Amino acid sequence: MKKILVANRGEIALRIMRSAREMGIKTVAVYSEADRTALHVRYADEAVCIGPAASNQSYLLGEKIIEACRTTGATAIHPGYGFLSENAAFARMVKDAGLILIGPTPEAMEVMGNKLSAKAAALKYNIPMVPGTDTAITDVSEARNRAIAVGFPVLIKAAAGGGGKGMRVVEQVSDFEEQMQLAVSEATSAFGDGSVFIERYVSSPRHIEIQILGDTHGNIVHLFERECSIQRRHQKVVEEAPSSILTEDIRQKMGKCAVDVARSVSYTGAGTVEFILDENLDFFFLEMNTRLQVEHPVTEMITGLDLVKEQIRIARGEKLAYTQDDLKINGHALELRVYAEDPENNFLPDIGILQTYRTPKGNGVRVDDGFEQGMEIPVYYDPMIAKLITFGKDRHEAIERMIRAIDEYDITGIKTTLNFGKFVMQHEAFRTGKFDTHFVSKYFNPGQAATETEEEALLAAIASVISLKKQPEVISESQQTAGTASNWRRNRVKFNS
Template sequence: MIENKNRIKKVLIANRGEIAVRIIRACREMGISTVAICSEADKDALHAQLADETVCIGPAPAKDSYLKMDRIISATCATGADAIHPGFGFLSENSKFADLCRKCNITFIGPSPEVIDKMGNKAEARKTMMDAGVPVVPGTKEPVYTAEDGKKLADNMGYPVIIKASAGGGGKGMRIVEREEDFNKHFETASQEAKNAFGDDTMYIEKYIPRARHIEFQILADNYGNVIHLGERDCSIQRRHQKMIEEAPSFAISEVLRKEMGEVAVRAAKAAKYTNAGTIEFILDQEDNYYFIEMNTRIQVEHGVTELITGIDLIKEQLKVASGEPISITQEKVKIRGHAIECRINAENPMNNFLPSPGLITSLHFPGGNGVRIDSALYSGYKIPAVYDSLIVKLMVHDANRDLAIQKMRGVLGELVIEGIDTNIDFQYQIINHEDYKKGNIDTGFIERLLNKKE
């Protein structure tokens, strides 16, 4: 066998928490050395302890540490790492950072800066998809800069509409407008939020499709023109546009529709000239019409459920593609087996408007057993910082079918113990036990309706 001279030998993980731990473990299995970066608040974090080397790069706030490009590049050079894995969040979809890596001859484990730019700007992504014949939600093809211009377009489109930040993500810079008289207020709020979060208040407007499902297709692409999909994930259980429960495959997708949407997702990735792991996201209406909404140019939080149903390690595939190797499987070899569900366990108090709940973990017990997977960076005695995302555990199960997976998730939620802080474990248990959820009667408004019934 000919040795790959471009094979990555040492990876710096430009992230923290469970995704940093996940990447470290994949690298270890492949014989790749790892470098962790950490803020002063994360010196005792699990990822900082598991990596072969650790570099502290600044104070607790992300803007002074995990978002400091120059310090991350310096740490990479100082430790002799030849690649950076950005994980998700932070700099993972920052084209300037990817370009800086390229200029410094550091392999960025992800797509090119040009592709990140094109697909990260939601308005440009829509235009690319429309030119490629991929169905998109009816809406603006060009960016919108003022409330006055936006309202004219929305009036012609018909309400309800959804205002979105072109550079957005994670539900920020997004507002649903039900009535004409509310448009200006929501536009100004969304654009200001977008400016604060992304430094860019460019907006676009789409027709809002009620009772829709959020369906995303996992993509793998290499540098040789090979692009495949690994089936879909149903991410319809959301709160404030943030996913809470994901499952694969979707209860709502037939084999025929899966094949069709998968082929469209592959076409979309090819139109973007995409490489590495990515996700094509659609909304699906009640008549099985589907529309492209965005592409995530990184590994997803919920990638684990796809790994459970396909047996394919997405992080390892990312590392191989970044090393110049072709993806290791063809579309014909991708087989979906059983059903997987993920519950995101957050440090928050659902009884107090989901207020974040950082603090000391005084007691911890993770469930186990066949078909149970835990992705987490928690340990007993760990103090969760107040300055980062509230996601602390990704609890996943896999079984032969959806009903069995729901039963298994009910059991592991009941066994999971996290003491010392508030969590949403009970709230997730309530969703999993809800009759509509069990029947598959779900859409992106499910949680909102559930909360409104309580009030």
Template sequence: MKQTIKKVLVANRGEIALRVMRTCYEMGIRTVAIYSTPDAKAPHVKFADESVWVGEAASSESYLDMDKVIGAAKQTDADAIHPGYGFLSENGEFSNRVKDEGIIFIGPSAESMRLMGDKTAARDLMGKAGVPCPPGTKDAMEDVEKALSVARNVGFPVLIKAAAGGGGKGMRIVHDEKDFTASVKSAQSEARNAFGDDRVYVEKYLEEPRHIEFQILADRDGNTVHLFERECSVQRRHQKVIEEAPSSLLTSKLRDEMADAAVKAAKACNYEGAGTIEFLVDKHQKFYFLEMNTRLQVEHPVTEMITGIDLVRAQIEIAEGKPLPFQQNDIQKNGHAIECRVYAEDPSDQFLPSTGTLTRHRIPAGAGVRVDSGVEEGGEVTINYDPMISKLSVHSATRKLAIKKMLRALHEYEISGCRTTIPFCEFTLKHDAFSSGQYDTHFVKDHFDPVKETMFEKVNELDALAASLVAALHEDSQGSGKNGNLKQTGTDVNQWWSNRR
């Protein structure tokens, strides 16, 4: 049954909440923001038509509290909920509860989430659908000795992975048999804490792996298409930092094979909405199913840039019961796009969070440059949530030109108040391994020298301090008349900053 959505509650925060609201605005759909105490003045709250406070800083007391989120939707008469990514976006119980209240859930069914959220169930389903999976245990391990026997058969190194996991949690690489049992226990403990489920399984650790994923869209009538691939191999702690589309690795033949597998995977779980099929490709260009993300991905802007398709609009229209307005042959890729995640992290200290107030946040601009940010200048990056400041994306005619445009945008980006991943992104884009397209998921381990980045960050800190001093002097010269020579010489802090960089 088709139903027109008139008001959407976005069950999220930060840049993704704001990104969803922007498409809703363009579609003439009213929006409701939810917020925790520290997010009271956040950009997504200011942008929304209405907002509802849902609790204190802890996610468990706010964004993860199903009763409060659904209560906010009922209180504001929202007829749909968009979960964004993270938080409740892949929670089947939440999806069912939303639908039980007569509210549209903008996402897949709870059954699809269940099938693809459990990694062992997903592997079994993919095997039946003819989608290749890495060799390893078929089910979650109950006997460590049996699992060790499987590991011996497939050969070390192996991966121990959480059955209910994702985002690198509950994952251990084991290179030597003597470390196997301890690694299993460690992975189980982390999985239990992160997901409330300590089941783990074993699979072969692939050599020189590339992380490549395919965006898919599927409507209620079973029409399923792919929107080409994204390369996500530059990672820290098994989490992505830089993504690009299309991949520099794939031949036309391999792309077609992987795309066909992605569509089969989506159809196997009767998928509806936007989702992503993730693969690993080894050095022999053999690909294997990794997992399915039953939601919108952080890195979706690069796909939007090369296809011209608004994925959030597609999600909403599918949730309204509308058929896909295009077929596979209608979707063409155009040019090349790159996304850099700008995190408040210290690359010189194992990418640990670097929280604080953004005393300066001036974003880059220009043709083909997109910034998705959920934090404004003067806003605070706290320890309560993901330390992402923004997603910086660029689009150009070729990969070479896209790299140059991204380097220009990174150079133009001005942030002070916390350390960021900008220097790491610049380092990566300038590195021969990346520029040549010959890189894999070991890029950080194989190429990144944190000592050099430490020196770069110290220079940036000095620049930020000096800029603050110049700004203070400038304000003083305008306010009290002192230091008037600064004003008289026409010194401008923004020009000064530009010259320093």
């Protein structure tokens, strides 16, 4: 495996390429016309344009990606996450072309790509399940009766779903028919599959996931958990490892269950088994993601492993170089997804040009990004700009380091989730670990967050003026302009933006 094509874009493409370069492997970038000047295109050893900006005319076209492999001589493909990373048909296409997919088998993708077949596979190992239906239901009357048997409130979920699409919470039986029709319609539109099933609704859930690795020799280990309960629109914004709530006993039980889920489909590569944790600390299987997760850096920070390198070694047929007993948790890590979104406007995308873009530095701070100052956030793709990761000897240090890093992260020209991230880090519920997936709806008041941000900027400006007035007379006017006055101007920009 001397040359890998990275079938993705942005920060994840760069992140994969950097690990490959450290392993002495050349990389090929693919890009759409919108990404012609993107950083991953410039970083790769070679780059191939595969179509127009829209992803269904470029990044989602498996034939073009395989043709790019033939053109450049790449023998393996890393799909990253999103796009074709969990597409079993593409995985088969890669295999049929005589290429290596750095990921699981098509068969594992197919089973775990559908929530119902994933449940059936997990049940072979008696993995705990949320009470509900094990098969798809299309008849409304039958579904209503099953929901009554489960007990309200219930959750209607799309079998082929993800990202909260095709999902409806039903509080009472009188609302059931309407909500089921909406769930089926949304699932059909989003996934081409209207199959739905029913689960008991866990009112105060925690979202806990377990990272696993499996090689082609039957060895499977877990790399502990990630807490992913801070979400908006059922999508993660803040993640951490380890969770602040798990006991060592629960951690071991969840880890064993995750390994068993992977074993049920003879899993190879990196994958994530997701669980829901209720208020009694009972956990239940949700699904398995058959790819690298966006939040994988926090696992890397607490284990010292490079998950992309592990993926590549597994794809080359190498055995895992460690056993479960060799793996230990070291410290604590947090990740904030820095989106081009306006938290004050229901987290809607705020596309534009990065007029200022300066990343934080220092001990325990990592930024995985794919942009630089002056670049435009394309309207065609996910609006994530970067992943801001901090590491500390414990959770307190990781949180304080994240607050410092957020303050140092300087982005103008667009709205971002940075201030929201700071709000989370400073909130008592988060700091004490007493939160669930409803954190945003419970605690986040956009108007209040905006006021606090403005007050901080005003206080900083006032402090800067006071500092300027106290400067001794021996400091020249030019020195004042180059020093404190520049802070004043910067704070005015922040205040007025």
